Amino acid sequence: MSHSSSRTRRNGAGDLDRREFLAASAAAGGAFVLGFWLPSKSAQAAIVAGAPWYEETGTPEVNAWIVIEPDDTVTVRIAQTELGQGVWTSNAMMVCEELQCDWNKVRPQYASANRDARESAPEWTLNVMGEGAYDPAGGGEPLFRDREPVRGIPDSLYRRMRTNEASSVRDGRYYLQLAGAEARERLLLAAAAEWDVPATELSAKDSVISHRGSDRTTTYGAVAHLAAETPHPDPDAIRIKPPGEWTLMGREQKNLDVPAKVTGAAVYGIDVRMPGMKWAAVRACPVYGGDVESFDFDAIRDRPGVRSAHHLPIPDPSLLRGREFSGAVAVVADTWYQAKTALDDLPIAWDIPGDRAALNTAGMHGTLLSALSQPGRVRVDEGDVDSAIAGANRVVEATYSTPYLPRARMEPGNATVLVTDERVDIWIGDQSPQETRRSASRITGLAEQDVFIHLCHLGGGFGRNGNGPQAEQALMIANANRGTPIHLLWTREEDFIGTTYRAMGVARLRAGLDAEGWPVGLEVRTAMQEDGFGPTSSFDVASRYFTPNYRFSNHTADFHIPCGTRRGVGQAAHEFYRESFMNELAHAAGKDPYLYRRELIARTDLPHRDDMIKALDLVAEMADWGSPLPQGTARAIALEEKGAEARGTATISAMIHTVSISREGVLRLERVDVALDQGFSLINPLSVKKQIEGQIVWFYNDAMHQANTVLGGRIVENNFHRFSVSRLAEDPPEINIQFFETEHWMRGMGHDRATSVQSGIGDAIFQITGKRLRDLPFSQNDLSWG
Amino acid sequence: MAFDLEVNGTSFSVDADPQTPLLWVIRDQVGLTGTKFSCGIAQCGACTVHVDGQPIRSCSFPASAAVGRSITTIEGLSADGSHPVQLAWKEFDVPQCGYCQSGMIMSAMALLDKNPDPTDADIDAGITNICRCSTYHRVRKAVHRAAELLKGQGA
Structure with a gap:
């Protein structure tokens, strides 16, 4: 291999003097100096005070998450990244619920990954479980138990700095609440020491500490320096609040990053x-x-x-x-x-x-499809699915395809x-x-x-x-x-x-139905790129609907497209397969798709069975399921769940999509009704609503428009003129969201809701046009009718 | 080549190839980074600014074509977020990642300049920016709210 490169710099320009940089930073009084290097001599510097990254502060921190200035401004260090999911606000809420500070003076700032490399997490954060559902009291205790390392959550200062799997609340809530509680207790102890009274006689609200029995008050800002110097004598005694005691969390809070995002000041x-x-x-x-x-x-x-x-x-x-x-x-x-x-x-x-230059989508898709003619590696095998299907009154089979998809941030x-x-x-x-x-x-x-x-x-x-x-x-x-x-x-x-892709996948579902239309056996075969997103269980089309005989097997292919996590991960595809097939079975059985699902879930003994039924019932009521619709308009219902198979965290929702198609074939997602599990409590319901609204359109795009194809080994669609993203004109005019309480902690909200837009649109197309489409995206088809 | 540009009411002397897209002159020479780069082919609208009051996609608009004309960027609406469109955006908590929002707001502003009382259909047809987070639902509501606020101002 030969190449010519040059490190020669001309005009002596380009070298940053480290001292100059530090001096410039200091001159701005702690604000970060953004200097504009200009080819001309008219160099200028602009100071951006709103830079979100970690700054050393002159004020000593109470703990690694919290700095309180004399004027009661509270800086909260955020170890997850704000990418629109509202984590700057929700993480700050988890800390400040316990801190009991003035929410109007809270300023989030990113945590330091450097300190995270140098310092260990405080001992009092370590005995905390990552899966909130294991907390038997549904909230505050017991917090401290035998040390049990939590998978994937390091013991470094800020524990887990990743932002993925919709897990910021699930994995961080305990130690973020604890961080707020530990700081609050130390502030109270500091005030108690200054007044020489027992800390138990003090209370804190909105950054003000009051002493019962006297009129004395002080502020967090006034005692923060003492609190910063004084460790808590017994951090194991600190408990966090259960949801019933929350006053900040569980209530809609405007997102703290929004003001800077409407003026152009937010720093990316x-x-x-x-x-x-x-x-x-x-x-x-x-x-x-x-x-x-x-x-x-x-x-x-x-x-x-x-x-x-x-x-x-x-x-x-x-x-x-x-x-x-x-x-x-x-x-x-x-x-x-x-x-x-x-x-x-x-x-x-x-x-x-x-060999890679010879690859194209048609060939790759063909490889996956042909693999489906044989069972693959068996992942789940319950009962005797072959005999059950062979003896069935009727057999229904369908093969679905989902394409490579990028994130296209x-x-x-x-x-x-x-x-x-x-x-x-x-x-x-x-x-x-x-x-x-x-x-x-x-x-x-x-x-x-x-x-x-x-x-x-x-x-x-x-x-x-x-x-x-x-x-x-x-x-x-x-x-x-x-x-x-x-x-x-x-x-x-x-x-x-430079992105990874959601793997292209295919699935063949085959069910035997009894005389009444109920499934007696279900066989699922999938094929996808090897290690598309880690364990193939991501693409497990595990049945949430009762069938006495069930087998799931999968094939993998060795393709060269780098695959990785994308919003919804495998669930986006597997819920498309599963919910589309449930609609096909209900139609084949001549039964109502809502009641068909309801009955099949009721027949299971899944831990979250009742929550799933609740979701279906609520959404059916919201959408007035069964009421007449104009010609050319149809409804489709679907269940979405994550974690329904086991005790522990879960997220359960049901959605009804109302879709119209003109005779000319123009499709519109008219209305989406959403019944969503909120567990013991959501953190910021406003952010959850925004996430749901966004995910509806995300999966609308997956359903209707988006696919990446490969030609000559290359990704073909590489800008927005070829890779289609819907605009305002395709946003559903009506979105209704209702939450319902359940007895578990949430699995997460940031990525895998509204996958059912895919199966919903697919079934509406079938109801209106008679065309059963099983390959995404649908807009590649003529949808005209009548 | 050196030339002058008037941005948000201030004249800037810049030095660039005249074919350089206005976006890069605004970001790198004028030093206003609220206007964003995303597609580079005038598809997504993240780079939307106004030239003489008209919305343009600055990633595909030569800087030299803006000479002698009045350029408005997101920073020109207000520095403190007090412009009615910005107030409406905050009221509905519109942004998610926020990257497209400068362009979205400038497109909304241009629509409201032409049509102070837009219907849903007018908004859908008039704003063609891409938002990958899909904040569209709140954008539509916020445009209606901004229209009310602007009318209340007697604007």
Whole structure:
């Protein structure tokens, strides 16, 4: 392999003096200075006080989550990333419910992944379970029990810094409530010490501490310095509030990140500016696993602003959960537009593996479909499904397909990295900074304790942003340009290469029905790319509906598309298969799809059976199920659940989708009714509603529009003119959401609700047009009728 | 090449290739980063700004074409979020990730300039920005609310 690259800098520009940077920061009184490096001499600096990342403060912290200023301003450190799900607000609510501070003076700030590498979590956070449902009291106790490490939740300072699996509340609530409670108790102890009274005579509300029996009051701000110096004598005695005692959580709170998002002041990774910063544009080999054979830097060397070009080898898959992306070329220039346009004209020869260049969607889909003719690896086998189906009164069979799908977040991948011989600084919106910290260490050779990740808001996540190699590529470039901050930014097209995909999948469902139409046996076979998203159980079409004989088996294929978590993960596809098939069975049995589901759930002994029935009944009532509809309009019902098979956390919902189709074939999702389990309590019901509204349209897009195809080994749809995203005109005019209480903690809200838009639209198309469509997306079909 | 641009009522001297899209001059030279890059092909609208009151997709609009014209970005509505459209957006807690919202708000503003009392159908037809979080449901409500607030202002 040959390539020419240059690290030569011209005009002496580009080197950031570390002292200058620190001085500039200090001059702004703690606010971060964003300096605009300009090609002209008219350099200017803008101070952005609203930068969301961690800052050292002059005020000592009460604990690692909480800093209270003398004026009662409370800074709450947030270890998850705000990507629209409301975690800045909900995490702060979990802390502040217990802290009992003035909510109007709360200011979230991202936690430090560097401190997380240097410090251990406080002992009092460690004995906390990650699965809230194991709390038998449904709330506060017992909290401290024998140490039992929680899977996937480290013991480092901020425990779990990932933002995925809709788990921020599920996994973080206990220790975030505890963090607030520990700080509150220490503030009370500090006031008690100053007044020389028992702490039990004190109470706290809205950052004011009052003494019963005297008129004395003080504020958190006044005693925070003493609380910060004084450890709690017995943190194991601290209990957290059960939902019945909550006054902040469980009530709608406006999101704290919103004001900065309507003025343009919110700082995303793309907005980071550094003195002396250079920009990098990147082009990766369009076939995954391919690399750069050569490129001719001389062709662009003299273009304005161009500094250097670099070959970026295929990022080490062990830094990216085993996923193999491509080798790439980066061009570094004074501005991104200079870098991007130079890269457009850079002659690059690719080294593409021939077998991969021969792959296309039709062939890959065919491989998966042909596998279904045989049972695959058996995952579940109950009873004797073959005999049951053979002896059935009637057999129904259907094969469904779901395509490769990207996340297509709005903010293209980017990261700003400064590597020196002493440390690494990274400014990035990142769903997994603990993993990015490891990448930084591995690529630069510096210790993780010397990696500083300055977290920014993320312009959409939809499945762990860090899956792609944006941070790794930026680290490689910055490591080759030590001393110069490098801001890497992908084009939209590059973002479609740097993402992972939801795996393409197919499923064949086959059921035998008895004379009354009830299933006596169900066989499910699926086929998908190997390790599409970890355990194949994600694609387990496990039956939630009673059948005495059931078998699920799956096949895997070895394709080269890097697959990973995407909103809804496997559940989005498997609920499409399952709920579509339930509609087909109900129609075949001549039964009402609502009552058919209800009866089959009632026949199970699943722990959350009654909650599922409740969801179906409530949504049927909300939508006035069975009432007449105009011609060309239909309703479809579906059940959605996560965790219904076991005791513990779960999320249960039922939805009814009302769909119209004109005779010309124009489909409109008219109305969605949602009955949603709220467990013991939601944290911020407003954010949950927003998530549901968003997920309805997300899965509407999956149902109607979106697919990525592969041609010549390359992803074809790589920008919004080919990859369709619905606009306002397709948003359902009516969305009704009702919550109902249940006796468990929630599994999560951020990603796997409203998957039923897919089966709902599919069944409405069948009811209105008589066409049974089983391959997504539906808009590839003629939907006209009459 | 050096030229002047008037952004949010202030004149800026910039130095760029005249074909550079206005978006990049606003972000990198004028230094206003509220206007966002997303698709680069005038599809998504995240980069929407006003030129002489008309909404344009600045990722595909040469900076030189804006010379001598009045450019308004999200920062030009108000710095403190007190513009009626911003107030309506906060009332309905519209943004999720927020990345598209500057463009969405500028498109809404342009619609309301032309049509102070839009119907749902007018809003659906008039705002074609992409929001991947799908905040559309609240955008529609907030546009109606903004229309009320603007009328109340006598605007």
